Amino acid sequence: MFDDFLLRALVAGFGVALAAAPIGCFVVWRRMAYFGDATAHAAILGVALALAFGLPVFTGAVAVALLMALTVSSLSGRGYSMDTLLGVLAHSSLAFGLVAVSFLQDVRIDLMAYLFGDILAVTTGDLGVIWGGALAVVVLLVWRWQALLTTTLNPDLACASGLDPKREQLVLTLALALVVAVAIKVVGVLLIAALLLVPAAAARPFAATPERMALLAAVVAMAAVAAGLGVSFYQDTPAGPSIVCAAAVLFAFSSLWRSIRNAA
Amino acid sequence: MSLITVTNLSVRLGAVPVLSGVDFTIERGEIVTIVGPNGSGKSTFLRCLIGALAPSTGQISRAPGLRIGYVPQKLAIDPTLPLTVGRFLSLPRRRQGADVEAALDQAGVPHLEARQMADLSGGQFQRVLLARALLENPDILILDEATQGLDQAGSAAFYHQIEMVRRSFGCAVLMVSHELHVVMAASDRVVCLNGHVCCQGTPELVASAPEYRALFGTGTKGALALYRHEHNHSHEAEGCTDPSHTHTHTHPHAQAPAHTHRQDEGQNV
Numbered sequence A: 001m002f003d004d005f006l007l008r009a010l011v012a013g014f015g016v017a018l019a020a021a022p023i024g025c026f027v028v029w030r031r032m033a034y035f036g037d038a039t040a041h042a043a044i045l046g047v048a049l050a051l052a053f054g055l056p057v058f059t060g061a062v063a064v065a066l067l068m069a070l071t072v073s074s075l076s077g078r079g080y081s082m083d084t085l086l087g088v089l090a091h092s093s094l095a096f097g098l099v100a101v102s103f104l105q106d107v108r109i110d111l112m113a114y115l116f117g118d119i120l121a122v123t124t125g126d127l128g129v130i131w132g133g134a135l136a137v138v139v140l141l142v143w144r145w146q147a148l149l150t151t152t153l154n155p156d157l158a159c160a161s162g163l164d165p166k167r168e169q170l171v172l173t174l175a176l177a178l179v180v181a182v183a184i185k186v187v188g189v190l191l192i193a194a195l196l197l198v199p200a201a202a203a204r205p206f207a208a209t210p211e212r213m214a215l216l217a218a219v220v221a222m223a224a225v226a227a228g229l230g231v232s233f234y235q236d237t238p239a240g241p242s243i244v245c246a247a248a249v250l251f252a253f254s255s256l257w258r259s260i261r262n263a264a
Numbered sequence B: 001m002s003l004i005t006v007t008n009l010s011v012r013l014g015a016v017p018v019l020s021g022v023d024f025t026i027e028r029g030e031i032v033t034i035v036g037p038n039g040s041g042k043s044t045f046l047r048c049l050i051g052a053l054a055p056s057t058g059q060i061s062r063a064p065g066l067r068i069g070y071v072p073q074k075l076a077i078d079p080t081l082p083l084t085v086g087r088f089l090s091l092p093r094r095r096q097g098a099d100v101e102a103a104l105d106q107a108g109v110p111h112l113e114a115r116q117m118a119d120l121s122g123g124q125f126q127r128v129l130l131a132r133a134l135l136e137n138p139d140i141l142i143l144d145e146a147t148q149g150l151d152q153a154g155s156a157a158f159y160h161q162i163e164m165v166r167r168s169f170g171c172a173v174l175m176v177s178h179e180l181h182v183v184m185a186a187s188d189r190v191v192c193l194n195g196h197v198c199c200q201g202t203p204e205l206v207a208s209a210p211e212y213r214a215l216f217g218t219g220t221k222g223a224l225a226l227y228r229h230e231h232n233h234s235h236e237a238e239g240c241t242d243p244s245h246t247h248t249h250t251h252p253h254a255q256a257p258a259h260t261h262r263q264d265e266g267q268n269v
Helices: A005-029 A033-052 A057-075 A082-102 A105-116 A124-153 A155-160 A165-187 A192-206 A210-235 A239-263 B042-049 B085-089 B097-106 B122-135 B152-169 B180-186 B203-208 B210-230 B243-247
Strands: B004-013 B016-026 B031-035 B057-062 B068-071 B140-144 B172-176 B189-193 B197-201
Touching: A005 A033, A005 A124, A005 A165, A005 A192, A005 A210, A033 A057, A033 A082, A033 A105, A033 A165, A033 A192, A057 A082, A057 A165, A082 A105, A124 A155, A124 A165, A155 A165, A155 B068, A165 A192, A165 A239, A192 A210, A192 A239, A210 A239, B004 B042, B016 B042, B016 B197, B031 B042, B031 B180, B042 B140, B042 B172, B068 B122, B085 B097, B085 B122, B097 B122, B122 B152, B140 B152, B152 B172, B152 B180, B189 B203, B189 B210, B197 B203, B197 B210, B203 B210
Parallel strands: B031 B172, B031 B189, B068 B140, B140 B172
Antiparallel strands: B004 B016, B004 B057, B189 B197
């Protein structure tokens, strides 16, 4: 069934879209855009290390992305503003990752694939990893949804209800690292943040509740995957960036609709 | 046993000692108000009670299974987060529609379920926060300057609502406020906090305590004058020269004296 490379790409893209959309909503609500960026950029270092030690790329990416996210969480509020801290960590981890990759002779050609994704080369094995990771993220989020929302609103409110905001933050961090790792193959580390943010932002004007925003974001992300792959197939454009472009166009329409509605 | 017992509580935020040696208890059904100047550790104290902050030393023991209804000082909802009132009230525990309706009713804002949180007025917003706290079916209601941003009439109405809620729920109420004349009169006990407990007791006792007077100085002339009226003290000693005040004393809590001091506690997070 998955013989056709385009079909495999579509299934892979849908899997990532499904997981990235709800996490993307939290990234938007909690103003963690740069945090998502830093986590994603760190993943390239994970890829390099995984290749150097002969480990699965997914494992390396998850491990380093998670490490990065935890580092940022623990360093925040210790003298540097979050903005500065993330700026330093996001770009230096990307730089270290690129340098590390350069030590691996046979990987140099594939660098673009890790930076911008290589969705058309997704194998059936990749599909298993992507959907496994994506479903894990969705299950995690559904399980912790109420607690995550409460913590996002106000950590003290969560405390008073007997929740532990730190634990919920950890859940979110773990989910984010997983999404980053499964999205590398589809859009690459440089554009993962776009796949998180753009569908969520596009869904906002049409949603009255958090749940509807997350669902709509998933629909937008899937539509972007389908449209991007279509354009890529017929116009021979790079697939990952085409998907992000499609999402950006959907966001533009959504914003336009919002301003027309507000003017009326 | 007491709902919450605090023994010798000290808190440092970074290197700064915020609270030291605080002892405190609150009983079932009691209304306690904490007053204190800016940076006196009022919010820090409440955050310790709800478990958001770990004390550096000392102990906080809560009655087993204690249910806390917490109304925060302010709640900034990011504009990117769509949230109806009904949905907000179902966090973190899902609630039945009828319960949500009843809680909004209790809080004095019926039929708001479908409204977006972002579209509420300041007064409605605070009452929705109160409704959410009530849904916990609380043993104790904890309010951290819940009327910040409301005008005098709005906050008087809000505290009136709290008194009604207290009567029907029978819960204890612990609140922090700087609007002394409104709050103190409704309280069974007032605790004056300034890094440590300066003085505590009935509102009348605290209002006349030298520690309290030293802290609030002339700024609270209005509040002090009101209490003096209630207890037939001479107000000449307060230096109150406003000739109109003799007419206000029959409704001391509904009417605000013109010179009530309002502190800006915006930085006291």
